Amino acid sequence: MSVLDLSRWQFGITTVYHFLFVPITIGLAFVVAGFETAWLRTGREHWLRLTKFYGKLFLINFALGVVTGIVQEFQFGMNWSAYSRFVGDIFGAPLAIEALLAFFLESTFLGLWIFGWDRLPRRLHAACMWTVAVGTTLSAYFILAANSWMQHPVGYHYNPRTHREELSSFLALMTNPAQLAAFPHVIAACFLTAGALVAGIAMWHLIRRPGTDTAAFRSAVKAGTITVIAAAVVTIATGDIQGKLFTTRYQPMKMASAEALYHTAKPAPLSLLTIGNLNGTKPVFQVTLPRLLSFLGTGNWNGTVQGIDNMQAFYRQVYGPGSYTPVIPVTYWSFRLMIGIGLLAALVTLVALWAVRRGRIPRSRLLLWSVIALPLLPLAANSLGWILTEMGRQPWLVYGQMRTAAGVSANSAGEVLASMIVLTLLYGTLAVIEAGLMLKYARAGLARQAAPGTEAGGEETSPALVY
Amino acid sequence: MHLSDLWFIAIAVLWAGYFVLEGFDFGVGILLPVLGHGDAGRRVMINTIGPVWDGNEVWLLTAGGATFAAFPAWYASMFSAFYLPLLIVLIALILRGVGFEFRGKRDSARWRLGWDSALFVGSLVPAILWGLAFGNVLRGIPMNAAHDYAGNFFTLLNPYALLGGLTTLALFTLHGAVFLALRTTGDLRSRANALAWKLGAAAAAVGGGFLAWTEASHRAPGQTGTTGAASAALAAAAAAALIIAVLASRAGREGIAFACNAAAIAAATGALFTALYPRVLPSSLIAAGTLTTANASSTAKTLAVMTVVAAIFLPFVLLYQGWTYWVFRRRIGAGPVPALAAPETELAAPPGPAGPGGSGVRPRPRTAAGG
Numbered sequence: 001m002s003v004l005d006l007s008r009w010q011f012g013i014t015t016v017y018h019f020l021f022v023p024i025t026i027g028l029a030f031v032v033a034g035f036e037t038a039w040l041r042t043g044r045e046h047w048l049r050l051t052k053f054y055g056k057l058f059l060i061n062f063a064l065g066v067v068t069g070i071v072q073e074f075q076f077g078m079n080w081s082a083y084s085r086f087v088g089d090i091f092g093a094p095l096a097i098e099a100l101l102a103f104f105l106e107s108t109f110l111g112l113w114i115f116g117w118d119r120l121p122r123r124l125h126a127a128c129m130w131t132v133a134v135g136t137t138l139s140a141y142f143i144l145a146a147n148s149w150m151q152h153p154v155g156y157h158y159n160p161r162t163h164r165e166e167l168s169s170f171l172a173l174m175t176n177p178a179q180l181a182a183f184p185h186v187i188a189a190c191f192l193t194a195g196a197l198v199a200g201i202a203m204w205h206l207i208r209r210p211g212t213d214t215a216a217f218r219s220a221v222k223a224g225t226i227t228v229i230a231a232a233v234v235t236i237a238t239g240d241i242q243g244k245l246f247t248t249r250y251q252p253m254k255m256a257s258a259e260a261l262y263h264t265a266k267p268a269p270l271s272l273l274t275i276g277n278l279n280g281t282k283p284v285f286q287v288t289l290p291r292l293l294s295f296l297g298t299g300n301w302n303g304t305v306q307g308i309d310n311m312q313a314f315y316r317q318v319y320g321p322g323s324y325t326p327v328i329p330v331t332y333w334s335f336r337l338m339i340g341i342g343l344l345a346a347l348v349t350l351v352a353l354w355a356v357r358r359g360r361i362p363r364s365r366l367l368l369w370s371v372i373a374l375p376l377l378p379l380a381a382n383s384l385g386w387i388l389t390e391m392g393r394q395p396w397l398v399y400g401q402m403r404t405a406a407g408v409s410a411n412s413a414g415e416v417l418a419s420m421i422v423l424t425l426l427y428g429t430l431a432v433i434e435a436g437l438m439l440k441y442a443r444a445g446l447a448r449q450a451a452p453g454t455e456a457g458g459e460e461t462s463p464a465l466v467y
Numbered sequence: 468m469h470l471s472d473l474w475f476i477a478i479a480v481l482w483a484g485y486f487v488l489e490g491f492d493f494g495v496g497i498l499l500p501v502l503g504h505g506d507a508g509r510r511v512m513i514n515t516i517g518p519v520w521d522g523n524e525v526w527l528l529t530a531g532g533a534t535f536a537a538f539p540a541w542y543a544s545m546f547s548a549f550y551l552p553l554l555i556v557l558i559a560l561i562l563r564g565v566g567f568e569f570r571g572k573r574d575s576a577r578w579r580l581g582w583d584s585a586l587f588v589g590s591l592v593p594a595i596l597w598g599l600a601f602g603n604v605l606r607g608i609p610m611n612a613a614h615d616y617a618g619n620f621f622t623l624l625n626p627y628a629l630l631g632g633l634t635t636l637a638l639f640t641l642h643g644a645v646f647l648a649l650r651t652t653g654d655l656r657s658r659a660n661a662l663a664w665k666l667g668a669a670a671a672a673v674g675g676g677f678l679a680w681t682e683a684s685h686r687a688p689g690q691t692g693t694t695g696a697a698s699a700a701l702a703a704a705a706a707a708a709l710i711i712a713v714l715a716s717r718a719g720r721e722g723i724a725f726a727c728n729a730a731a732i733a734a735a736t737g738a739l740f741t742a743l744y745p746r747v748l749p750s751s752l753i754a755a756g757t758l759t760t761a762n763a764s765s766t767a768k769t770l771a772v773m774t775v776v777a778a779i780f781l782p783f784v785l786l787y788q789g790w791t792y793w794v795f796r797r798r799i800g801a802g803p804v805p806a807l808a809a810p811e812t813e814l815a816a817p818p819g820p821a822g823p824g825g826s827g828v829r830p831r832p833r834t835a836a837g838g
Contacts, residue, residue, distance in 0.1 A: 063568035066521065067561040073531050074553055077546025081615075084546075088539020089765045096532030097776050103528055104784045107521035108791055115518040119794055164539075167765075170772045409547040410615040419554045426558060430565060437572050467510065467517045467571050 004408050006416040007079040010423065012390075014071050016383045017427050021065030023382050026140060026187065027194025027231075028058045029133035031223065036126040046216035049446040054198060054220075055129075059114065060437050064430060066107070071423070073099075079416065083397055083407030089166045090156050090173060091146050098142035105135030115466050140190070141183055148179035150398050151389070152250045158401075165401065181245055185238035189342075189385065191231035193378035196345050199224025200374035201442045203352050207368045210361050213446045218356060225353040232346040239339075240296065247297035251399060252306040253315070254392035257326045258335035259293060261307050267294040268305035273336065278328045280309070324395060331392045338384035345377035470774060471764035474537035475747065477777065479740035481533055483733040485526035486597070486635070487642075490732055491725075492520045494643015496563065496590025497636075499583055502647065502658055506576065509583055511799050513567065515650040518795045520567060522788055524560070536773055540614060540763035541747040548608050548616035548748075549600055552623060556593045563589025594639045595632040599623065601739055602631025602677070605685045607749035610756035617752055627680055634677040637670035638709075638732055645712060645728050649721040652800040660716055663724065667713030674709065678702040678738060686742045687749075694744055701738035705731045 001009075032055045039047035073095060076084050084091075109131040116125055149156075155172025156165045167173070202220035205212065247255040256262075259271055262280040270292035276284030294303040308325055315324035348370045355362035397404040495516050503509035516523075535542040546553060562585040570582035606627050609618040644666055647659040682699050690698070712727035743749075747763050750756025764770065 059568055060572065063565045067564035070524075070528065070560055070564075071557050073528055073535075074546060074557060077531075077535065077542045078550055078553055079547075081543035081547035084535065084543035085540050085614075088535055088542065089769050092532065092536030092539055092542070092765065093769055093773055096529065096536035096773060099525060099529040099532040100777065100780055100784065103525040104522060104788065107525050108784075108788050111518035111520075111522055112791055112794065115795060167769045167772070170768075409543075409550075410613075411547060411550055415550050419550070422554065422558065426561065430561070433565075433569065437569065441572070467513050467567055 001413070001417070003411055003413045003416055004405055006413060006420055007408050007411075008404065010079060010416060010420040011075065012387075013420065013424055013427070014068065014075065015390075016386060017431075018065070018068040018072055019382060019386055020379055021061050021068065022140075023186075023190035023193040023378070024061045024197060025058070025065045026133070026136040026190035027192070027227075028054060028061070028197065029129060029136050030191070031194050031198055031227065032058050033126065033129035033133050034223070036129055040122055040126055046213070046219065046446075049213070050216055050220055053441075053446050055113075056441050057197070057201075057438060059110075060434060060441065062110065064434055068427070078419075079409050079411065080397075080407045081409040083402065086164050086402055086407070087398060089164060090149060093167070093170070094142040094146040094149075094173070098139050102135045102139035102142065106132050106139065109135065137187060140186060144183050144186060145174055145176060145179045147389075148176045148182050149173060151182075151246075151393060152176060152178035153398055153401055154178075165398070178242075178245065178250060181238060181242040185235060185242055188231045188234035188238060189378065189382055192228050192235055192342070192345065193375075193382060195224045195227030195231060196349065196378050197224070197375040199228060199349060199352060200371045203356075203362075203371035203374075204368065204442075205445055206356065207362055207364075207371070209445065210363075214361065216446055218359075221352065221356055225349045228346060228349040229353070232342070232349075235342065243296060244299060247305060248303075251393065253308065253311040253324060254326065254331065254388075255297060256306055256308045256311055257328050257331040257392060258388060259305075260328050260332045261293070261305060262309050263307040264304060264310045265294075265307065266304040267291040267302045268297070269293055270296065271332075274332070278332055319400075322395070326392050326394045331388055334384040334388040334391065338381050338388060341377050341384070342381040345374060345381065348374050348377070469760070470767055470770035471537070471760045472745075473774065474533070474764070474770055475740070475744060475760045478530060478533050478537065479737060481526055481530035482740070483736040485523070485530055486639075486736055487729045487732050488523035488526055489520070490594075490635075490639040490642040491646035492516045492523055492643075493590040493594040493639040494641065495647060496586045496643070497594060497640050498643050498647065498659075498662070499587050499590075502644075502655060502662065503583070504654075506579055508655060509579075510571075511651060511655060512647060513570070513586065515647060515799055517567065519791060521564070522791065524564070533773070537765055537770060538747055538758075538760070538763040539765060541758050544610060544614045544616065544758060545604070545748055548610070548618070549603070549623070551620045552596050552600060556596050559589040559592040559596075561589075562586075591636070594636045597632075598635030598677075599628045599632035601635075602628030604748060605631075605681060605739060605743055607751035607757075609752040610748070610750035610758075612753060612755040614748075614750075614756055614758055627677075627685065630673060630677045630680065633673045634670075634735075637666065637673050638728075638735070641666040641670045641712075642725075642728050642732060645716055645721070645724045648716060649725045650798055652798045656798075660719065660721070663716040664713060667709065667716070671706070671709055671713070674735065675706055678705065678735060681739065681742050687744060687746050690742070690744070694741060698738050698741035701734045701741055705734035705738060708734060 032051055035047050035051040035054065039045070039051060076091075076095075109128045112120065113125065113128040113132065116128060120128070153165070154176045155167065155169035157168050158164075159166045199221050202217040202224060205217045206214065206221065243255065246252070259268075260274065260278045260280075261268060261271070267290070269288040269290045272287040272289060274283045274286045276282075276286075291301050293305055295301050297303065297305050308328070312324050316322070351367065352362075352371060352374075355364070355367055393399055395403050395405070397407040495512055499509050499512060503512050531542070534545075566582040566585040566589060570579055570586070573579075600623075603623050603625075606625065608616060609622060611617050641663060644659045644663040648656050648663060651659065679702075682702055686695060686698060708727045708731035712724045712731060715721075715727060716724035745760045746757055747760055748758040750758075765773075
């Protein structure tokens with residue numbers, strides 16, 4: 001494999017892996033902060049025990065999110081130095097601001113939250129977790145602004161003297177329409193992910209251990225399922241806005257390849273699934289819904305949707321010879337599976353909510369397996385969403401401005417191969433350890449008694465020995 | 468002064484902040500097998516940095532991000548040139564970061580020993596490699612006219628840079644000992660103070676040698692007047708602060724010792740950056756390969772945006788990070804250490820009077836002259 005292929009694989013592996021933890025961190029920070037606030041408001045101890053229970057899962061997850069995040073910042077320079085030189089004037093600022101505004105906030109206030117149970121007044125302690133939650137969201141805003149710029153560059157100009165892209169408007173960069181659609185979509189997906197985790201684990205306890213902390217876990221199921229359902233609505237709505245923006249304006253090729261639509265169509269049918277090849281020749285079997293793609297992509301039942309072949313010909317005219325087509329099976333299936341798996345998560349959640357209505361304790365074996373799978377579904381959908389976004393932009397690194405092949409560092413293939421192997425092995429090992437710890441603490445259930453200091457009303461009786 | 472000069476200073480400050488703060492984190496990790504007697508002793512040590520290590524590490528991310536934003540060409544060339552060392556640093560920081568969180572999560576001596584080793588190695592390796600990296604930055608690395616690295620991993624292992632690695636190792640280990648003396652009680656505190664004396668001698672020897680070598684042969688060519696004098700003055704200040712730190716530690720004045728050692732690390736970092744100026748990454752191959760604050764910087768517009776953002780938000784960061792240190796200012800004792808809140812222990816009966824409860828924290832003794 002070439003340095004380019006290896007660097008792309010490494011970026012894909014490290015980024016998808018990093019983003020397994022990020023949505024849980026963002027969503028769960030709000031949920032845990034909400035639980036702690038519910039405890040303060042109601043004084044009911046089961047909210048405190050839920051705070052500590054999900055807080056522990058939050059911390060196990062957060063650790064991996066943080067350490068894999070350092071790799072993200074470093075690898076632009078390590079593996080994509082030509083890219084960094086070309087766009088650093090624009091792309092660097094959101095990353096630096098993310099560290100200054102968000103990372104300091106998250107890390108400092110999380111330290112206060114972990115160690116501050118007996119040191120801080122209760123309201124201040126809860127405020128620390130809210131601050132962490134705000135920090136994670138700010139972080140998402142800046143990094144998504146950077147990514148959105150790669151998807152749809154705005155607020156820049158090319159300087160022929162320095163051979164690089166330079167900033168024209170920071171405000172434009174921060175209010176990129178692509179970003180304004182992507183940010184709520186990602187944040188809603190984060191809430192969906194965290195809600196599914198909270199509800200899935202709580203349902204498991206209700207079904208497997210009836211009678212143990214039933215009231216607390218019922219509260220958690222309700223909080224989790226309502227979060228999922230509300231988040232699913234926002235995810236769908238913002239996904240639709242993004243789809244329309246990209247189909248009609250920003251990246252018609254991405255959406256055409258996500259549909260494997262080769263010829264421009266008016267009206268265009270929506271392809272539900274395809275068996276057989278996706279290379280434009282007649283597939284073995286295909287399910288389509290007439291006109292639906294036109295409606296979803298353009299808002300008009302009779303709208304024109306650009307096809308891959310037409311876009312390829314158009315790009316060749318504008319940018320010169322070469323292939324401008326992404327890998328169609330990847331974009332086609334990641335798009336379908338993202339939506340399908342996301343909807344499945346929402347469906348399982350609805351069933352779970354129905355099963356616990358009016359004090360019922362469900363016992364269904366099928367439901368048990370469904371809720372075990374529930375936390376994993378959004379993780380898969382999140383990863384597929386990023387695969388669609390990033391693979392669908394290819395061959396561009398910055399859409400219309402820089403090809404991926406032009407952005408790579410002048411490293412040796414051996415170096416990149418070594419780092420890819422080492423990071424993959426390390427990440428794999430840590431995934432096993434992390435999953436083991438999450439399962440262990442999820443199964444252990446609520447601690448019987450909260451830490452002594454917290455019950456004595458913030459008296460300093462317990463030492464700050466947490467680790 | 469150009470904005471690019473201001474951002475050169477800002478990046479120097481961020482690295483100095485990173486070394487001062489994460490320096491003692493690294494030192495505590497390196498001293499785990501030396502000062503940490505038994506699991507309880509190591510837990511006390513780890514918990515002295517528990518609330519703050521992650522916030523300290525963000526200084527590195529901010530330094531990296533600021534370099535990317537303010538000097539994209541510097542960021543691109545430096546990070547791709549130091550590919551393997553940075554990969555090793557990343558692996559170390561990953562193992563170390565999860566070590567803090569995972570260590571107490573299973574009730575098994577083997578599990579904890581394993582993560583203690585991860586904390587040790589994960590602290591030791593970056594403590595050496597940062598100095599090695601800075602040595603190579605000052606010495607210059609082979610870069611062609613396109614500012615791409617033309618050397619390999621072994622190019623970076625030259626005597627000057629290796630001495631730089633030993634310097635950061637010695638300084639950070641000393642910083643960890645001085646910090647532990649300030650933040651603990653009893654036996655651990657006195658052993659940390661005793662060790663600081665020996666570490667201080669080592670740090671003075673290698674650090675003095677490294678800074679003298681820097682001033683003698685690795686200052687920016689043609690650097691004269693105030694810049695040259697400033698670099699030498701900062702190096703001298705670093706040496707003086709280090710000596711005062713060690714003497715203060717000897718005299719049991721732990722607050723002064725820690726403050727002076729922090730000043731020594733900051734001054735040494737300042738001396739290196741001043742010696743580097745106005746270059747940011749010299750090429751040892753051809754003059755055209757050298758990156759400077761002028762040819763590596765972002766546009767004035769980007770730098771202006773960054774300046775405004777930093778001017779508004781950096782004070783808040785300093786305030787709340789400082790507040791964290793204030794909240795967790797009390798010493799941690801090596802007395803009876805409560806059991807970890809692993810599920811096994813939580814699901815067991817609540818600890819009775821005979822249980823492993825009891826406070827390991829003691830109020831800070833008034834007699835000790837802690838800063």
